Amino acid sequence: MPDPPDALEALRRENDFLREQLERLRAGEDPTEGQGLLQLFVKHSPIYAFIKHVTPEVSRVLVASENYADMIGVPGSQMAGKTMHDLFPAEFADKISLDDWEVASGGGILHLDEDLNGRHYTTIKFPITVGEKRLLAGYTIDITDRRRAEEERRDLQASLAQSDRLASMGMLAAGVAHEINNPLAYLLVNAESLVEDLPTLLPELTGAGAQDFSNRLQEIISGAHRIQRIARDLNTFSRQDGLELVPVRLQDSIEHALNMVSNELKYRARVIRDFQPVPRVMATEGKLAQVFLNLLINSAQAINVGKGTGKEHEIRVRVWTENDQVCAEVSDTGSGIPEDVQPRIFEPFFTTKGIGFGTGLGLSICRNIVSGFSGEIGFSSCAGQCTRFWIRLPAMHGEPLSVPTPPRLHSVEPHVRGRVLVIDDEPGIRSAITRILVRRHEITAVGSAEEAMALIMGGHGFDIIICDLMMSKMTGVEFHAWLVDQDPDLARRVIFITGGVFTQGTAEYLSLVGNLRIEKPFNTEEFRKIVDEHVLSARDGSES
Structure with a gap:
């Protein structure tokens, strides 16, 4: 590698050579050498260059760059003398001919974007004069990759905006749950205490009247407990989990997710739980629930709503142990995942759903969460028939294979009044x-x-x-x-x-x-x- 002074000297020599060649071209000296440089430029340039002779009736190629073979399958050397209708589909050829005549006759410069054979192009056309003749010259650039990059950037921005809205909704949900829980607490206490104190408060209320009064209160209590479960499920998803992993029951995280998405599921499919006794895993409950929420939402959206009673389809959630791993599976009888997109489904921001229906982050986040718990996630799918996602997490050592049920607590009189x-x-x-x-x-x-x-x-x-x-x-x-x-x-x-x-x-x-x-x-x-x-x-x- 040359030293910096040598490199600068080499650049100066090259710059001087190019300046000399340009001056010679301006002075009309050695036109063959100048044409050779120009031909070399056209040959290796990614642009498609052309010169045409244009009349109101026809636009005919005089010379074109060889790389037209990449665009239309015909190299420039074989395009000379051909009309637009010889080279392009009739409707497209008509448009090109009209544009060509507009430029050749009007003397202006035309800049337009065009689509051909699934590719995007931008073209500049301008008139040139050779002796007594006015010809049309121009060049075309393939902007397909740039257009796709712009579309991906717009989709990314839309996805990020959607993610930001979801994050805001999460914070709002947490606040709403908190505000619900406070009045709900004393609503429940008052209703339950009324049931307990009913015989004392209304001793004259007996028989059917007493039973009806008690039933009404029990319905209030039942509804309040339902709101309580919803609020707790919201808290599970909205709270910020710490970095520290703790023992978590996989079934609890799945139940939180099922409760949150129950309204999406009930009109689409029947949900089947198949939970075997399993040990706990080291994780965070909120993040684990987020994984299953994403999988369940994907399953729900793979099944069309409004067809039948929702019982024709099935979403099955399984939990079992295999060797030293706790395994879970979410499967559905929905539309499946097309084979051509299966290799990309875990890529960030990749989605087949429209804006507003998916950010393309769900499965990518799922994989990151599961990997963070030293686990694995994978899937199998048959397009048009079914999809199965599975998760494997390390089981906690020494954990019993049981599904513990918290014992019912019975009040006992304290020894002392505290x-x-x-x-x-x-x-x-x-x-x-x-x-x-x-x-x-x-x-x-x-x-x-x-x-x-x-x-x-x-x-x-x-x-x-x-x-x-x-x-x-x-x-x-x-x-x-x-x-x-x-x-x-x-x-x-x-x-x-x-x-x-x-x-x-x-x-x-x-x-x-x-x-x-x-x-x-x-x-x-x-x-x-x-x-x-x-x-x-x-x-x-x-x-x-």
Whole structure:
């Protein structure tokens, strides 16, 4: 490789040579050498060059570059003397001839874009004068790759905009779920307490009247629990998962996804669950649920809605173990994936759906998530018939092959009446918790962490504290951090309650301190049981 001074000198020599050749051409010297340079340029250039003789009736090629063989299968040396109708389809030849005459007769320059045989071209045409003759000259450039790149860029921008809208919707959904959970919590508590207290409140209501009243309340409770499940499923997808992997039940993530997409599925296909007992896997629940949500949505969209009852098609979700792996499968009897696009389905931004129906990121994200859990994802598909996606994740070592069912908690009377401080900025929540616990414990309810701090600093003692995580002034985390400095033992006896929305920093703090967290709305009976046990532990001097 030459040194920099030598390289500069070589460039100067080449520049001088080219300048000399141009000057000689301008002076009319050695035209054959100039023509040779021009011919060399045309031969190796990617442009298609031409000169034509044009009349109102016909446009005829005089000379053309050899690379026309790439465009129309005829090299330039064989085009001389041929008309446009000899070389191009009739309709296209008519248009070229009209454009040629417009330029040759009018003397202007014409720039146009054209499509031919699935390729895109841009052409410049202009008149030239040779002696007494006016001829037409021009050149054409194949812009197919550039046009496709522009289309891909537009699709990418549209996909990114759609992704941004989805991200915004995710944040909105999290906020909506939080706002739903607070009133839902005291709605449930009030309805459940009315069922319990009905005989006492209305002793004169008996027989069919009492049963009808109870049935109405049970319907309210049933509907509220349904809203509760929806809100919790929204929280699963909207919350930011940390980087740390935790033990996750695969079935729970699948159920979250099925609940979220149930409205899409019920009019398209019957859903069949085939869950075998499996150990847990190391993952994050939200991201794992996102994988199955994408797969289920793809299955739903592969089945046309509105044809039949939705029972002609089937979406099957399987879970099983194989060697040391937990396996899952989502299969459908939909339209399948065409063979020509199958190699590309995991590529980012590749989609066969229209804008607004898919970003082309879903399966790419699925693969990245599964790979992040040291797993594998793959598929098989028969176009027009079915598709099967499978996932394999490493099973946790030492995990039993079981599907644990949480035991039904039964309330028991505590040995002692405890002193419980409730901190929540939602008046309905404070009233609901007081109503649940007041017959069993001494309840002090305040609307802010500042009020709670004043009570503690004033010497009031409590066995446990029930504290909301997200409050408008001082948060539950900030209050707990203060309490750790003031009374570390009492800080360990704080039970956090949450509507489901909290920041990544809050999640990391909760993981660090290890205090119990209960999501709103809570089950009345289970909530009583938890508080009873924590009060007893506090009085016994043991940690909960």
